[in-house]
Amino acid sequence: MTAQQDIKSRIGPIGLALPLVAFIVITFLMPLANMFKESFYDAEVADALPRTLRLLNAWNGDEIPSEEVFRTIAEEIIVLQENRTIGKIGIRVNRVVSGTRSVWGRTARRVEGVETEDMRTTMVGIDDRWSDLALWQGIKKAGQRYSAKHYLQAVDLSRGDDGSIHRVDTEQRIYNTLYLRTFRVAITVTLLCLLIGYPIAYAIAHAPPTLSKILLFCVLVPFWTSLLARATSWLVLLQSQGVVNDLLVWLGMVPDDGRLSLIRNMTGTLIAMTQNLLPFVVLPTYAVLSSIPPTYMRAAASLGANPVQAFVRVYWPQSLPGIASGCLLVFILSIGFYITPAIVGGPKGQLISNMIAYHINDANNWGLAAAISVIVLLSVMILYIVFDRWVGVDKLKLS
Amino acid sequence: MWNIGKGVLTLFVVLGFIFLLAPLLVVVPLSFNAEPYFTFTEGMLRFESEAYSLRWYRNIFESEEWLRAIQNSFFIGIFATFLATVLGTLAAIGLNDPRLPFRKFVSALIISPIVTPIIVVAVGVYFFYTDIGLGQTYLGIILAHAMIGAPYVVITVSATLANFDYTLLRAAASLGANPWTAFRRVQLPIISRGVITGALFAFINSFDEVVIVVFMAGPKQRTIPREMWSGIREELSPTILAVATLLILLVVLVLITVEVLKSFGEKNKLSAN
Structure with a gap:
């Protein structure tokens, strides 16, 4: 009660x-x-011929459209001719009904200034394809506001003039290269994080309490430090007149005129991303390692295992949940990494996220940016479901 | 043989920590460089006092852009944190109740903003908020930052609730407290550690967030990370290093606060036992 x-x-x-x-x-x-x-939105034709398309919506499709439709499309064609966008519309409709590209230009040139009571006859006289039902059906279809156009572009495909789908020319294939590169970087960064992070997690888990606390703090500070601040530091550290190169020259490991280029390329992206994501492996691995009872290792030793055997057969298998959790997180986060590659990556170190930002900030192609975002989001969601099945989302810890 | 292995492991761990901390350890002293260089001058290495200066810090506080950015960052951060903390705390209490239907689904939904790549969140937010008239407004950025901050509050509050003893609320009720009083005087103080920790994380998150701000902020809403972003990409000035140092300092202060709260909580638990 x-x-x-x-x-x-x-x-x-x-x-x-x-x-x-x-x-x-x-x-x-x-x-x-x-x-x-937005990723499916593609209203080039719909916005160019809005009134015609509205009329065609009511059209039954079995006979040549009415005089009103002809009159309307003639007016809209004249406007398109003035805006110099008629060619684009021709290309788009041609993808649906091939062999109709020239209709538009020819009509546009001749229809302007024509005074007539019978626009239908006039236009069919200019080009008899205007009496072809297939052309009108094609206009109606090309006038739909949604298409998979951006997705085709996002995977380096394009529709030919006849509507067939084929791969774009080799020098224009940018996106598939970037997905592949992003995937490779994600794997490399995950492995590097594991290689560097596991010993760190081990050290924190087995250090005396005070030292362990301090070491953990040393992982948490970079973990919470602004990505921008860290990227700036790497820029300063790795540039050719930077601290790392200065140190290498001073040590005599690198000649002064042969300074390493560590930044604004793939090396920069890999170094900075590994540092950025390292805590995501260290923290979950540490949490698991610190819960392995030390008696297990002693038991293994007393049963005659040497330290290497005890580690491989007893310790390592028990640390797998932490490793899996950390590695999957790093992999998922790598796929969406944007800020760090943008600052330290240079042209060769850009990932797919940088392309999304490019299409929003510079190219103003929202539809394509949205399509690539959806592709990235779906990949991450699939991985996330794997993560949840395997490890459990509720294992996420912050401090 | 085993000792050599141990030595190698220790060396590897030390190198790992150097790698992890290098960006922080280098940027702090360099921000005090008297020269506009991004490397240690000979004077700095000899610890001559005239090689060090506060000029880049003075730059920050004498520049109108940076001052406005600092103001904006705090303004947006405080409101976003407030919203995230109130909504997140309530939701965490609800989520902790086994009677909540679709618990697993609801908790996945609430966590989803921080596992979605921030660039994807930013694209979605940018289109949608622009459509509904929130583009280039403080409100738009505050809502977006509250959305990515709330999951942190839910996670930290849930963690403290896991140890919460619900008989305390019944005890309060039997002593005549109404539900609101029982929540305010009994439950809230006990879970306050989680609430404050979550709020701090949500705040840092808003304070450091740059991708959404790059897309959404107009000239009026530029925050500290937004100024850093254009600073880094246009002309890198040592002022950025000073700003980065201040951001690192902020994180250290927040984490120390969180640690203190944690040990405080542990002490509470001990004395309660």
């Missing part, structure tokens, strides 16, 4: 969770859904 009086029961757990759920739906899920819509 009294249990029902605490505030939880009064409002109920649903009432408590609901505000944040609603907030996340509005501020996060709806934007993602909108981005998904």
Whole structure:
């Protein structure tokens, strides 16, 4: 009875969770859904021939459209000719009905200034393909506002003039190269993080309490330090007149005129990303390692195992959950990494995320940016489901 | 033989820590460089006092852009943190209740903003917020930052709730406290460690966030990371190193606070036992 009086029961757990759920739906899920819509949005023809398309919506498709439709499209063609966008529309419709590209230019040149009561006859006179039902159906189809165009472009495919799908020319294939590069970088960074992070986690787990606390703090500070601040530091450290090169020259390991180029290339991206993501391997691995009872190793030793055997057969298998958790996290995060490659990567060290930002900030191609984002998001979601099945999302820890 | 192995391992760990901390350890002294260079001058290496100066720090506090950026960062950070903390704390209490339907699904939904690549979040937020008139506004950035900050609050508060003894609320009720009083006087003080820790993490997160701000902020809303971003990409000035040092200092202060709160909580638990 009294249990029902605490505030939880009064409002109920649903009432408590609901505000944040609603907030996340509005501020996060709806934007993602909108981005998904945007990735299919392609209204070049729809925006060019809005009135014609509205009329064609009511058209039954069995006979040549009415005089009103001809009159409307003639007016819209004249406007397109003035804007010099008629050619683009011709290309788009031609992808649906091939062999109709020249219709548009020819009509546009001749229809301007024509005064007539019968536009239908005039236009068919200019080009008899205007009496072809297939052309009108093609216009209607090309006028749909949604298409997979951006997705084709995002995987280096394009539609030919006849509507067939083929790969773009070799020198224009940029995106598949970038997915592949991102994937390779993610794997490399994950392995480097494991290689460097495992001994660190081991050291923290087995150090005396005070030292262990200090070491853990040394992992947490870079973990929480701004990515920008860390990227700036790497820029300063790794540039050719920077601290690392100065040190190498001073040590005589590198001649002064042969300073290493460690930054604004793939090396820079790999070094900085490994440092950025290292704590994500160290923290979960440490959490698991510190829970392995030391008696196990002693038991292995007393049963005659040498330290290497004891490690390989007893210790390592038990640390696998932490390693799996850390490595998957690093891999997932690497795929979406943007800031660090943008600053230290140079042209050769850019990843797929940098392309998304490019299409938003510089190229103003929102549809393509959205399509690439959806591809990245889906890849991450698949990995995340694997992560959840394998490790459990609720194992995420912050400090 | 085994000792050599141990020595190699120790060396490897030390190198690992140097790698992890190098960017922090180098940027701090360099921010005090009297010369506009990005490497240690001979004077600095000889610890001559005139080789060091505070000129880059003075630069920050004499520049209108940086001052406005600092103001913006705090303004956005404080409001976003407040929103994230209130919503996150309530949700964590709800999530901790086994009677909540679809618990696993709800918790996955709430955590999803921080496991989604930030660039994807930023693209979605940019399109949508621009459509509904929140592009280039403080409100838009605050909402976005609250959204990526709330999961941190939920995670830290949930962690403290896992140890919360619900009989305490019943005890409070039997002593005549109404539910709100019981929450405010009994539950909140006990989980406050988690709430404050979560709030601090949400704040740092907003304070350091740059991708959403790059897309969304107009000239008026430029924050510290936004100024750093253009500074790094246009002309790298040592002022950026001074700013980076201040950001590192902030993180150290926050983490020390979190540690103190943690040991405080452990002491509480001991004395309660």
